[in-house]
Amino acid sequence: MSTLVTGGAGYIGSHMVLNLAEAGEEVIVADNLTTGFAWALHPSAFFGQGDIADEAFLDRLITEHQIKSVIHFAGSIAVAESMADPLKYYLNNTANSRTLIERAVRGGVENFIFSSTAAVYGASQGDLVDENAPLNPLSPYGASKLMTEWMLRDAAAAHGLRYAALRYFNVAGADPKVRTGQSNASAMPLIKVAVQAALGLRGHIEIFGEDYPTPDGTGVRDYIHVTDLVNAHSSALTYLRDGGASFVANCGYGHGFSVNEVLCSVERVSGKKLDIRHGLRRAGDPGRLVANPARIKTLVDWQPIYDDLDTIVAHALAWEERLASTRRNILSGKY
Ligand SMILES: NC(=O)c1ccc[n+]([C@@H]2O[C@H](COP(=O)([O-])OP(=O)(O)OC[C@H]3O[C@@H](n4cnc5c(N)ncnc54)[C@H](O)[C@@H]3O)[C@@H](O)[C@H]2O)c1
CATH class of the missing domain: 3.90.25.10 (UDP-galactose 4-epimerase, domain 1)
Known part of the structure; x- marks a missing residue:
């Protein structure tokens, strides 16, 4: 029951790896270290340094480690940068996610959890935003994530993959035991x-x-503690493993x-x-x-x-x- 965590050396991913490792799970990380750090990884995790655009790299990890579940954090995350360089976001968040989803389907992966974002909604009409609110991203970042949600929806319908697309609101805080946190000097939350x-x-x-x-x-903004957020992922993983149907859900307080x-x-x-x-x-x-x-x-x-x-x-x-x-x-x- 190995789980592949893409972007596992990043801010949220490194908390997810801690969570899974502490639960005794076998964790495989795929990360190209553009904004992540190998030192942030729990020592029990297997680290594959590489890019999710690389099909052979993904096939090797999925086959050799008999991956049944993928938690997909790898991506580019800055709204302002996506306004200036939209094609970078459509490449890394949309096209590269497509490659990952395809290799996962071919490799027999059963469960897939995706880091989506509240940026898929755009301007909020009411007090609280629920999942049926209009999808009207104000940035290429939000649009690049929404397209990946749609790819997952369609791939799940065609190939039987079960997925959860979790729309994070503003993720903040750090591991309460101070083992990992947001370490990227260029990140500006x-x-x-x-x-x-x-x-x-x-x-x-x-x-x-x-x-x-x-x-x-x-x-x-709705600020959610990163440890609560990764706990939501492990609960979602248990739900999917138990045969739960695919879903899209907000993650905020x-x-x-x-x-x-x-x-x-x-x-x-x-x-x-x-x-x-x-x-x-x-x-x-x-x-x-x-x-x-x-x-x-x-x-x-x-x-x-x-x-x-x-x-x-x-x-x-x-x-x-x-x-x-x-x-x-x-x-x-x-x-
Ligand atoms: N931080 C937030 O508030 C927030 C809110 C909503 C959604 N998200 C989403 O959560 C995910 C994780 O965000 P984060 O804050 O941990 O960012 P992060 O930059 O710390 O982590 C991203 C990780 O992915 C890796 N990566 C990027 N592109 C890659 C590629 N092509 N191949 C392999 N590895 C690659 C980076 O090296 C890094 O370790 C992202 O997909 C982001 O869009 C974050």
Whole structure:
């Protein structure tokens, strides 16, 4: 019952590998290390360094390790970059996912879990977004993910693959035991950037847009702790393995925080005053995106345990401190 985790050396993938390894599962990772780190992998995982565009690489992993389930995190993740370089996103998130799905079907894979995103919805019409909301991505990133959902839907209907497409809202925080976290220096999610500012690793933090139709004018998002998110994946995997039907589901908590509220939490948890600057809206950013998580909660056995903004911020802060002290030790020759 080996499971192939693509992108397993990345932020969310490395938490998934930890989760599976701790459950005693055999885990095979495929990652090209463009934004991931081999050191982030649990030692029990088998690491195949390679690209999911490489059919022979995928065939080898799937056959040699008798892969029955795939959890597919590998991809390109920045909305702003996708506006500037859309074809990169249609290649890595859509075309390369097609290759993976094809090799999985040919290799006899039975279960497939895909990292989709709330960006498939575009601007939210109501308070909470459920899975039947209009699909109207505002960015090539969202569109590239939506096309992969559709490929999975059609491949499942034709070939009997069972899949779960999980639409993540804003993933944040880090492993509560501080073993892994968001380590990519070019990743810019709000909570990571804000805790870096609190630690003095960057000078200031900029708010992009204060004229959204939200209570304080700043963007509102549903922040889900990465450990709760990977727990949702393991519950979804159990559900599919037990013969459950394919599904698409939101992964969020069902309540949102504005940028201002997040920055207040970072100041509260860190005890540091942030230098906050005020910028314009960014293209591709909706004002409010908050999940209705009813479907995932009723379909699979998943109950969040870290649904608390200050806890998410505290774990992100602990990970950023750890990264910074590791960097200092390397520079001072201790490692
Ligand atoms: N972080 C979020 O808030 C968020 C929200 C919604 C969806 N997602 C999705 O979750 C997934 C994981 O995101 P993350 O935040 O962990 O990003 P990440 O950049 O940390 O992880 C992606 C991993 O995939 C690897 N990778 C990329 N392209 C590859 C390829 N062609 N072949 C092999 N490996 C490749 C990278 O090296 C990296 O280790 C992505 O698909 C992303 O779109 C993330």
